[in-house]
Amino acid sequence: MTTTVRTSALLGISDLTVRFELPDATVDAVTGVSLAVAPGELLAVVGESGCGKSVLAHALLGLLPANATVTGRAVLHGGEAPVDLLGAGEKILARTVRGRRIGLVPQSPATALTPVRTGRHLLAETLRVHGRARGDAEAVAADAGLAPADLDLYPHELSGGMAQRLATALALAPDPPLLLADEPTSGLDRLLVDATLDLLRQRCDNGATVILITHDLAAAQRVADTVAVMYASRIVEHRPAAGFFAGPRHPYAHALLEALPDRAFAPIPGHPPMLTELPAGCAFAPRCPRAADECGSRPGLAPDGPGRVACHRPIGSHP
Numbered sequence: 455m456t457t458t459v460r461t462s463a464l465l466g467i468s469d470l471t472v473r474f475e476l477p478d479a480t481v482d483a484v485t486g487v488s489l490a491v492a493p494g495e496l497l498a499v500v501g502e503s504g505c506g507k508s509v510l511a512h513a514l515l516g517l518l519p520a521n522a523t524v525t526g527r528a529v530l531h532g533g534e535a536p537v538d539l540l541g542a543g544e545k546i547l548a549r550t551v552r553g554r555r556i557g558l559v560p561q562s563p564a565t566a567l568t569p570v571r572t573g574r575h576l577l578a579e580t581l582r583v584h585g586r587a588r589g590d591a592e593a594v595a596a597d598a599g600l601a602p603a604d605l606d607l608y609p610h611e612l613s614g615g616m617a618q619r620l621a622t623a624l625a626l627a628p629d630p631p632l633l634l635a636d637e638p639t640s641g642l643d644r645l646l647v648d649a650t651l652d653l654l655r656q657r658c659d660n661g662a663t664v665i666l667i668t669h670d671l672a673a674a675q676r677v678a679d680t681v682a683v684m685y686a687s688r689i690v691e692h693r694p695a696a697g698f699f700a701g702p703r704h705p706y707a708h709a710l711l712e713a714l715p716d717r718a719f720a721p722i723p724g725h726p727p728m729l730t731e732l733p734a735g736c737a738f739a740p741r742c743p744r745a746a747d748e749c750g751s752r753p754g755l756a757p758d759g760p761g762r763v764a765c766h767r768p769i770g771s772h773p
């Protein structure tokens with residue numbers, strides 16, 4: 455399959471695949487992911503636990519462990535020169551990409567923070583390294599919902615939600631053109647969830663690009679321009695957000711939305727397949743109320759552009 459990446463994109467991913475080799479099995483964590491993300495776009499990547507969202511983000515930043523094999527292409531545009539993220543090598547990624555051109559709000563910030571430094575020290579150091587005034591620390595922290603006094607605490611003194619907000623502040627301090635925010639609202643109460651989402655939205659409105667990884671479909675609905683739904687390592691639907699929330703087309707996406715408390719509140723029956731034993735056909739077919747014989751073969755997904763759905767019998771096309 456040939457894939458193309460729009461050059462107007464800030465980030466162009468084509469056919470990205472990540473496999474982990476275990477002693478007795480291979481984990482297909484990300485399979486054939488192609489995505490183009492435009493400057494100023496807020497893309498929400500959603501899907502159940504274990505579907506490959508964080509691995510996708512880590513692959514882009516060269517943060518995968520040694521047992522990972524990554525294939526495909528991912529090109530970051532927008533700077534002086536495009537960077538081939540998968541081919542760049544650790545030196546280039548560490549010096550010019552991570553933190554500078556691509557920020558990361560990690561999924562478990564409490565473990566990612568340096569334990570012997572206060573939030574103020576960490577934030578001031580990040581600002582200094584990136585040529586910003588150390589005195590901006592309180593303003594950057596306030597944007598992320600932290601009070602000045604919170605900055606004087608050490609990481610072990612922070613609640614989960616405070617660590618989360620500090621991680622967001624640290625990722626935003628260098629003002630990266632692309633932010634990968636991996637569950638940035640976990641552990642926050644509703645008001646802080648909304649404030650964090652609005653902060654991300656505001657960044658996009660000012661021209662930055664955000665990939666928001668989240669379980670929280672209500673969060674995606676609040677701020678996303680586009681939505682990519684992952685299931686069992688693949689993107690199964692990629693649509694502009696308004697159309698997606700009004701009428702998802704993949705039966706899995708439909709079921710995810712119907713599981714929301716303010717919709718049918720109906721859990722999806724069954725479980726996702728093991729990523730070590732993915733079926734040859736559609737991975738959702740065993741749980742799908744619309745499955746038919748044809749679903750024994752794997753449905754394709756158009757290589758690029760939102761409006762894509764990987765389903766033989768998408769909602770709205772067949773009875």
Ligand SMILES: Nc1ncnc2c1ncn2[C@@H]1O[C@H](COP(=O)(O)OP(=O)(O)OP(=O)(O)O)[C@@H](O)[C@H]1O
Pocket residue numbers: 474476481483501502503504505506507508509510519521561669729
């Ligand atoms: N180093 C590793 N070795 C083997 N398997 C791994 C490794 N890291 C991740 N995986 C597997 O890859 C799959 C995708 O993991 P990932 O963390 O991307 O899921 P996720 O969609 O982010 O889930 P969650 O919503 O729970 O954060 C999982 O099955 C996970 O167990």
Ligand code: NI
Pocket residue numbers: 507508509561636
């Ligand atoms: Ni994750």
